[in-house]
Amino acid sequence: MDTFLQQMVNGLTAGSVYAVVALGYTMVYGIIQLINFAHGEVVMIGAMVAFSVINLLVPAGLPPLAIVLIGAGCAVPICMLVGYGMERLAYRPLRHAPRLAPLITAIGVSIILQHVALMIWSRNILAFPQIIPSRTYFIGGAAITTVQIAILAICFMLMASLAILVYRTPLGTAMRATAQNPQVAGLMGIDINRVIAVTFILGAGLGAVAGVLFGTYYGIAQYTMGSVLGLKAFSAAVLGGIGNIPGAMLGGVLLGVVEALGAGYIGDFSDLCAWGVPLAACEGGGSFILFGSNYQDVFAFLVLILVLVFRPQGLLGERVGDRA
């Protein structure tokens, strides 16, 4: 039971970060049907910028919370600029090209961003400064830290404000109209190019915050962190139904939980001794574990493949069928 609760807490925390990243994918996909492959790199750049700023400010003796906030405050506009730049330079000229074309430029942008980051921040794994004093609380046998609580709170706040923006403001209405039918939205006086640019900027801003949270949570940042994180977030977006904003939130949280529970239990479940297989290794209470928790990263991809095979529209998405 303890493992279960603990993994739930860990899974929810990681999952809420996935959800924020997944929003970036799903918003862009919803509006122009493009998998913004480079979104994961935007998250990475957010983490890296915050890393540099925080390291720079630590000797200044500011309160830790202020330092982290300034770090995030620098990361967000830089990532927004990156997001806008790639939309403008790499995707906008290809908006009417066959769909593989922008996907391939997205891969190119992703490689470029990764290696620019490599040039600036080296290829080492950077230790993200842990300056926020962390206290641990116990709820029914599971430990939860202040950092985890903060991450959960920030993520849910971000998701709520995005939901308000999309469903309750004129800009959000314009975004939804563009997603439904760009031509008609244009005829109704919506500046489509502006709406699409704003979507990229919003997604990149969310990605930047997610990057800072991810760095603070796991304590590390590296120029390659974006690709796996991006893939997981994309899987989350697909799980919830790509193009669907509540879906991305649900998918992110679910994926985090599935991953954490999977990592927590796969060892016990794949222990052949526990299944009563007579093996030499089992004698005297030994174990013969087929898959350890180092297979954790496989879960996201398995979820992705299973969803695409059995319910391609995702949990909350409507049937898109041949659009894909």
Add this chain to the structure above:
Amino acid sequence: MTRFFDTRGKPWLVWLGFALVGLALALLPFALAQAGTTWVRIMNYTLLYIMLALGLNIVVGFAGLLDLGYIAFYAVGAYTYALLASPQFGVHLPFWVILPIGAAVAAFFGVLLGAPTLKLRGDYLAIVTLGFGEIIRIFLNNMSRPVNITNGPQGITRIDPFSFGTFNFARPDTVLGIDVSGPIKYYYLLLLVALAIIVVNLRLQNSRIGRAWEAIREDEIAARAMGIDTRNLKLLAFAMGASFGGVAGGMFSAIQGFISPESFVLVESIMVVSMVVLGGMGNIWGVILGALLLSFVPEILRWTVTPVQEALFGRMVVEPEVIRMLLFGLALVLVMLFRPAGLLPSAVRKRELEERLT
């Protein structure tokens, strides 16, 4: 120029052309060896990349299925060879037995990937294949426990080189009074296999199967309405592409003598995709050009960037590896923006892209 290449009514010109190209290819390794055996090795890796790019071209170029996890099949071929010809299990089968096994195992994995993704198209498929490639790599990385199969991140060492009776491909020899080094021997073998793959590709392109793939790429629903068995043909594309990757992987394994999961990361998949895209999806000569460019330009960079930087700044500012990757990224973006059908576009692709852009 075109008149010069007009061979109508002059079949001897074609044969002369073949003979000249053949002679050039036969002498190439000796010319390269003058610049150093390293360049022969580079040429060998280039040939491997040509095989990979041609294999991927079947999936991406002919059938229009974007596969971002293609390197997984290369890995499967490489590990099949490594496990059946190394001290890892103490098995030492001859290479002409293992290579077909490797191709078959890779083809099996190709179908394994293809079957659940039959319904997916375009970008979804790209992401799933990418995930598949990562899954294979994670498994290779972790299959050292509880039973040691792949030896995990350490990889497999002391893999047997190709040998044919007493003729060993890794050792230098004297053939007809000419000194032939190990890499040069491998060069001829690789060239032979690469040529075979080229011929298969050329014959496939205009065959019934090739045209069916093209129809699927253009419009799958229409293709099915025309009576094309889209399911089997898509699976066939995956299997064939994968088996070429498997053969190339086996040869890679033998030439290197050592493999680890490090060699089969996502970047490698993307590199092969870049070759196909840059050269021109669907056009065999374009793909070969792409593979040549993307294998040789980085090597030339490696030899020039460091001295130039040292001369300019007194130290190395940017590693050649980073410049290489930046160039890949830029090439992908720029080619898509300005020459979306690639450097040497296939006629059909070009028409298609122009039609849709207007």
